[in-house]
Every structure is written in C-alpha cells, then in structure tokens.
Amino acid sequence: MRFPSVANSLSAKLLALTILFVLLAEVLIYTPSIARFRMTYLEERLAAAHIAALSVEAAPDFMVTKALQAKLLAYAGAHVIDLIQPDARVYMLSRPMPPEVDETFDLRGGGNWSLIVDAFCALVERRDRVIRVIDRSPKDKAQQVEITMDERPMIDAMLAFSRSILEVSVAISLIAAGLLFVTLNALLVRPMRRLTESMVAFRRDPDGAPAVEPERRRDEIGVAGNELAAMQGAVRTALRQRERLAALGTAVAKINHDLRGILSTASLLSERLSESSDPEARRVTPRLMASLDRAVELCGQTLSFTRDGALPLRVAPFDLRALTEEVGAQVLATVRPDGARVEAVWSNAVPEGLTIRGDAGQLSRALVNLGRNAVQAGAERVRVAAERRGDRLILTVADNGPGLPPRARDHLFQPFAGSARAGGVGLGLAIAREVARAHGGDLRLFASTGEGSVFAIDLPLAPPPGGARLAPAATQKSFVSH
Ligand SMILES: Nc1ncnc2c1ncn2[C@@H]1O[C@H](COP(=O)(O)OP(=O)(O)OP(=O)(O)O)[C@@H](O)[C@H]1O
Ligand SMILES: [Mg+2]
Known part of the structure; x- marks a missing residue:
C-alpha cells in the first residue's frame, strides 16, 4: 500500500477547501459592502452639494458670482446642483454649459437590491457617464438635493476600494487557511496518518509491527486509536492461538495415525480371545472388541477431521x-x-x-x-x-x-x-x-x-x-x- 501523494493528501485537500471557502465568504461580504460604499460616496456628494447650495441663500438677491459658483461646484464635484426647499423654492448652481445627463438615480425609494445592481452595473460598464442623483439631503431630510456629476471619479474610488478588499481577503484567507491547516493537521491528519501507518504495518507483519500507543484523547480519533489497539491485541492473540492449535492439530493427527495402527493390531489380536477356552475371556471379548472398534473409529474420524482444506x-x-x-x-x-x-x-x-x-x-x-x-x-x-x-x-x-x-x-x-x-x-x-x-x-x-x-x-x-x-x-x- 502506498500513501497518497502530497497533492492527493488530506492536508492538501483541506488547504484548498479552506482557501476556497474563505474567498467565497469574502465575496459574500464584498457584494453588500461595495453597494454601501457607492451609497456613502453619493451621500457625501449630496451633503457637499447641499452646503454649496446654501451659499446661494446667503447671497444678496440669491445670486452668486460666476467665479464663486465654479468654486462651489468644484467643491461638490458637480456640474449642476438643485436644492429644493420644502416650500418649493429652488436654489440652483450650474456650470455655464452643463453636459447632458446619461442616467438618473433616484435614491429615495430604491431598495438594497437595486443599490447592489446599480453598483455592479457601474463597475462593469465603466463608461464616462454623466449621472443625475436625486435624494433627500443627508443634512436635512426635509430638503431635496439633485446633483449632476461625472461618474468616473466614483468608479475609480469604487475600484480602489475593491482592490483593497481583495488584498485584505487574500491575506485573511491565507492566514485563516494556514491556521486551519496547521490545527487540522495536528488534530486530524497526523493522528490519522499514524493510525493508517499502524494498520498497514500490522497487515504486513502482525507479529512484528509495533503496538499502537494508547490514545489519551477522548474524541473519535482517540476512540478509533484505542479500538485499533484493542483489535490488534485481539488479532495477535487469535493468531498465536491459531498457531498453537495448528501445532496441536498436527501432533494429534500424528498420534492418531499411530494409535490407529496400534489399536487395529489390538483389535485383530483380541478376536483370538473369542476362541479362548476361558469362558470369562470369551464373555468379555465382545465388549473389548466394541471398545477397540470405537477407539479405532474415533482415531479415524479425528484424523479425517483435522486434515486441512x-x-x-x-x-x-x-x-x-x-x-x-x-x-x-x-x-x-x-x-x-x-x-x-x-x-x-x-x-x-x-x-x-x-x-x-x-x-x-x-x-x-x-x-x-x-x-x-x-x-x-x-x-x-x-x-x-x-x-x-x-x-x-x-x-x-x-x-x-x-x-x-x-x-x-x-x-x-x-x-x-x-x-x-x-x-x-x-x-x-x-x-x-x-x-x-x-x-x-x-x-x-x-x-x-x-x-x-x-x-x-x-x-x-x-x-x-x-x-x-x-x-x-x-x-x-x-x-x-x-
Ligand atoms: N437424532 C438425535 N436425537 C437425539 N440427540 C441427538 C441426535 N443427533 C445428535 N444428538 C445429540 O447431539 C450430540 C452431538 O452429536 P454428534 O454426532 O456431533 O456427536 P456424538 O454423537 O456425541 O459423537 P460422535 O463424534 O461419535 O458422533 C450427541 O451427543 C447427541 O446428544
Ligand atoms: Mg454422533
């Protein structure tokens, strides 16, 4: 019997499976976190837009200079900002020639699932889209903010976030896999290997193989080890007994063989007694003959029974x-x-x-x-x-x-x-x-x-x-x- 190669060993399988499962867990964690990252990014933009738009309220006649307007828009990272008050007044900041909007996202009613889908669509498409985002202001829920902005900076941030998650995942999975591997190796694989080696050695040479050390553990491996030790002991005893019985059988067969010859002669000779002149001798002869016949038969039967095969x-x-x-x-x-x-x-x-x-x-x-x-x-x-x-x-x-x-x-x-x-x-x-x-x-x-x-x-x-x-x-x- 050969032990499995390293690639086929229990340890290698454990290692591969652990890495796979940790990565799978990381993917499951990554999916909602990338959606949340995008949401937070957009909320930050909306909050900045709200603050920028408030400066319109403070300006005389609600008018700000073009230069200030450009600065405020750059601060919020937007082309256009609309702040809609509860009384329907609108404060607006806009670049002179705002670009056309490719896609509008209204964050007010969308569920978690649509957030995840939107996040993945953004990552997959990676176009230089101009998007319009509508939501209640993170600063004051009674006000509504709408911004028109480039999607590219957000995608770049999302990609950077993904990369860092990937690096962390790989590091975590390697550390977890390593720890698990070392632990399982010590707890399971090595004891199993020891038991297997003992079984193989015992099968090859039941007498010469070293006895399995009794296990102090109380778990399944401990039970298996102790049972194996007990089984090996029982098999060894049985084998020794069989050897002794075989030797005894051979001896019995030999004795029987000779005894049968001797008894046959005795039987033949005792027949003469029936012709004896002594009436007592003639009386006991049939019983003597019967006993001898039984003895001969016993020898014959034992002989044929002890024969091998x-x-x-x-x-x-x-x-x-x-x-x-x-x-x-x-x-x-x-x-x-x-x-x-x-x-x-x-x-x-x-x-x-x-x-x-x-x-x-x-x-x-x-x-x-x-x-x-x-x-x-x-x-x-x-x-x-x-x-x-x-x-x-x-x-x-x-x-x-x-x-x-x-x-x-x-x-x-x-x-x-x-x-x-x-x-x-x-x-x-x-x-x-x-x-x-x-x-x-x-x-x-x-x-x-x-x-x-x-x-x-x-x-x-x-x-x-x-x-x-x-x-x-x-x-x-x-x-x-x-
Ligand atoms: N037909 C039977 N009726 C009653 N008892 C029986 C019958 N056949 C067997 N036995 C019982 O079973 C026992 C075993 O039988 P078995 O033939 O194996 O051995 P044995 O007759 O004692 O010795 P031997 O080896 O000389 O035949 C007998 O001793 C007997 O008590
Ligand atoms: Mg019988």
Missing part, C-alpha cells in the same frame, strides 16, 4: 435408495457400549430409481453419522426420505428419539463441543455438515422435540465437481423449531 469430492452418479439401504445396515450394526447391537427399524423412503450426482462415500458417511446419532439417542425408528425441490434435493433423516439435549443444541455442529452422550466425541454432526457443504448444500436441524428429531440435508442436484469452497460458518444458519 476443503473436503475433496469424487462426484459420480449413484442410486440414492441403494445407498440409504447400505447406510441402514451400517447404522443397525452399531454396537452399544455394553456390546449389544441397537434395536431399531430403518425405514428407507427414498423413491426407487432416484439417481443423483455426488460423492457416495462421503454422503454415506454423513448419513451413517445422522442415523447412528438417532439410534444411539434411543430412537426406535429412523426414516430417511428424499424430495426434489427445483434444482435441489432435500434429504431428511427423521427419528422418534427424545430430541436433542440442550447441550447438543447449544453447540450444534461445533466439533468436539456438541457431544452430550457418554463416549461421544462430538464430531458426527460437524462431519455430516462438512460433507453437505462440500457438495454445495447444507445440513440443518429441522425439528427437535420430545417426539423426535429431523435433520435435513439440502443438496444441489448438480454439485460442483471437485467440492464446493466452504462458506464462512456465520453465513450459514441452521434453524430449529421446538
């Missing part, structure tokens, strides 16, 4: 009814711990001539385990039936035994854990399910009550040729109805 299948067509019949014979030959054979009825309800594809040897193993469990639990009748459902075959093994004891039900299908009978290993159901899953199907406990149990093997009619990859146990559920 998926169950290899030799798929071929076979007659299911005939197979069930053979299984019945094996199940009824089961010996009880006291050496006696079980007494039960094996009912084969599989339809005649039902040929399916699968590994007959493995399926027989699964069925023998289910059948034996039933008779060992005390069932007097075991019924095997098969039914096609679409492209699947449902094989049921039903008995009239006492149902599964709670311990068996709680650890259903768990190897070595689910046995609830004396002398049981707890592998029968696990093996039967492994066989069903290897065929692309599953084994489920369909019902278990005081009147009996029903196990159902659900098989595809066309199983995968070499055996199915086993799905994770958690995704396959068994259902039990009580």
Whole structure:
C-alpha cells in the first residue's frame, strides 16, 4: 500500500477547501459592502452639494458670482446642483454649459437590491457617464438635493476600494487557511496518518509491527486509536492461538495415525480371545472388541477431521435408495457400549430409481453419522426420505428419539463441543455438515422435540465437481423449531 501523494493528501485537500471557502465568504461580504460604499460616496456628494447650495441663500438677491459658483461646484464635484426647499423654492448652481445627463438615480425609494445592481452595473460598464442623483439631503431630510456629476471619479474610488478588499481577503484567507491547516493537521491528519501507518504495518507483519500507543484523547480519533489497539491485541492473540492449535492439530493427527495402527493390531489380536477356552475371556471379548472398534473409529474420524482444506469430492452418479439401504445396515450394526447391537427399524423412503450426482462415500458417511446419532439417542425408528425441490434435493433423516439435549443444541455442529452422550466425541454432526457443504448444500436441524428429531440435508442436484469452497460458518444458519 502506498500513501497518497502530497497533492492527493488530506492536508492538501483541506488547504484548498479552506482557501476556497474563505474567498467565497469574502465575496459574500464584498457584494453588500461595495453597494454601501457607492451609497456613502453619493451621500457625501449630496451633503457637499447641499452646503454649496446654501451659499446661494446667503447671497444678496440669491445670486452668486460666476467665479464663486465654479468654486462651489468644484467643491461638490458637480456640474449642476438643485436644492429644493420644502416650500418649493429652488436654489440652483450650474456650470455655464452643463453636459447632458446619461442616467438618473433616484435614491429615495430604491431598495438594497437595486443599490447592489446599480453598483455592479457601474463597475462593469465603466463608461464616462454623466449621472443625475436625486435624494433627500443627508443634512436635512426635509430638503431635496439633485446633483449632476461625472461618474468616473466614483468608479475609480469604487475600484480602489475593491482592490483593497481583495488584498485584505487574500491575506485573511491565507492566514485563516494556514491556521486551519496547521490545527487540522495536528488534530486530524497526523493522528490519522499514524493510525493508517499502524494498520498497514500490522497487515504486513502482525507479529512484528509495533503496538499502537494508547490514545489519551477522548474524541473519535482517540476512540478509533484505542479500538485499533484493542483489535490488534485481539488479532495477535487469535493468531498465536491459531498457531498453537495448528501445532496441536498436527501432533494429534500424528498420534492418531499411530494409535490407529496400534489399536487395529489390538483389535485383530483380541478376536483370538473369542476362541479362548476361558469362558470369562470369551464373555468379555465382545465388549473389548466394541471398545477397540470405537477407539479405532474415533482415531479415524479425528484424523479425517483435522486434515486441512476443503473436503475433496469424487462426484459420480449413484442410486440414492441403494445407498440409504447400505447406510441402514451400517447404522443397525452399531454396537452399544455394553456390546449389544441397537434395536431399531430403518425405514428407507427414498423413491426407487432416484439417481443423483455426488460423492457416495462421503454422503454415506454423513448419513451413517445422522442415523447412528438417532439410534444411539434411543430412537426406535429412523426414516430417511428424499424430495426434489427445483434444482435441489432435500434429504431428511427423521427419528422418534427424545430430541436433542440442550447441550447438543447449544453447540450444534461445533466439533468436539456438541457431544452430550457418554463416549461421544462430538464430531458426527460437524462431519455430516462438512460433507453437505462440500457438495454445495447444507445440513440443518429441522425439528427437535420430545417426539423426535429431523435433520435435513439440502443438496444441489448438480454439485460442483471437485467440492464446493466452504462458506464462512456465520453465513450459514441452521434453524430449529421446538
Ligand atoms: N437424532 C438425535 N436425537 C437425539 N440427540 C441427538 C441426535 N443427533 C445428535 N444428538 C445429540 O447431539 C450430540 C452431538 O452429536 P454428534 O454426532 O456431533 O456427536 P456424538 O454423537 O456425541 O459423537 P460422535 O463424534 O461419535 O458422533 C450427541 O451427543 C447427541 O446428544
Ligand atoms: Mg454422533
């Protein structure tokens, strides 16, 4: 795994986004402020015009000299000034040949929106317009002032104002972005990077990777760090346990292998005891043989269960009814711990001539385990039936035994854990399910009550040729109805 380049890093994205958002905020602030700037500019002009026009009132006959008039107009920055009194008297100052007005702005009724639009139009058009502005005098609201003036000086002032706003914005956005960047980098990006590095190192080498330092923070990053540390600890423990179990499995497999040989020899030799002249020896021989057989079987089953990987299948067509019949014979030959054979009825309800594809040897193993469990639990009748459902075959093994004891039900299908009978290993159901899953199907406990149990093997009619990859146990559920 490679860490992202600088351009793609979280820090760079944060920096770019912060600059963008601060600039956006500045644009939003700039829009009303440029309108307000123009308004203030015009109000100042109107106030100056008012003061200039008042000199007409003070002059004898309301007449001022041309020279004074020119000075007053220059002071107000206007071509023409009209001051209209509440009694409709008008004081007027004007250049000799005032230019023609291009546009008139009446500020008395316009809302904020029209102020913004007018300001932007002025900036965009930037023509040397002559404008007439009408408003109530800022000095005395009862009087009205009208001035005719050049727009250019106002536009120049607006542009200078915009430039200064732009400079301030850029400075603010850089400072804010820098501060935010440094803070977020310290608060988020660096801790995230540390966590990511730890995850990568752990994935590469779970044993050698240094442990994540416990976080003192109490926020989400702190929780994530502590959870990661806990998870790494748990995974490490699980891995070590797995290693130990694997070693143990290998050892068990080896011991089993040899033990099986030894037990087979013992079994062969003990057969001779049945021909012994000692009646006591002849009496105990069947029980001895039964015990030895059980021991051999235990070794065989454990051996095949501890083998690694998926169950290899030799798929071929076979007659299911005939197979069930053979299984019945094996199940009824089961010996009880006291050496006696079980007494039960094996009912084969599989339809005649039902040929399916699968590994007959493995399926027989699964069925023998289910059948034996039933008779060992005390069932007097075991019924095997098969039914096609679409492209699947449902094989049921039903008995009239006492149902599964709670311990068996709680650890259903768990190897070595689910046995609830004396002398049981707890592998029968696990093996039967492994066989069903290897065929692309599953084994489920369909019902278990005081009147009996029903196990159902659900098989595809066309199983995968070499055996199915086993799905994770958690995704396959068994259902039990009580
Ligand atoms: N049909 C059944 N009726 C009643 N109890 C059953 C039935 N099938 C299984 N059980 C219970 O479930 C337990 C687990 O069965 P499983 O076949 O996995 O192990 P086991 O029979 O104890 O040992 P083994 O590995 O020798 O088969 C049994 O001990 C038994 O108590
Ligand atoms: Mg069993």
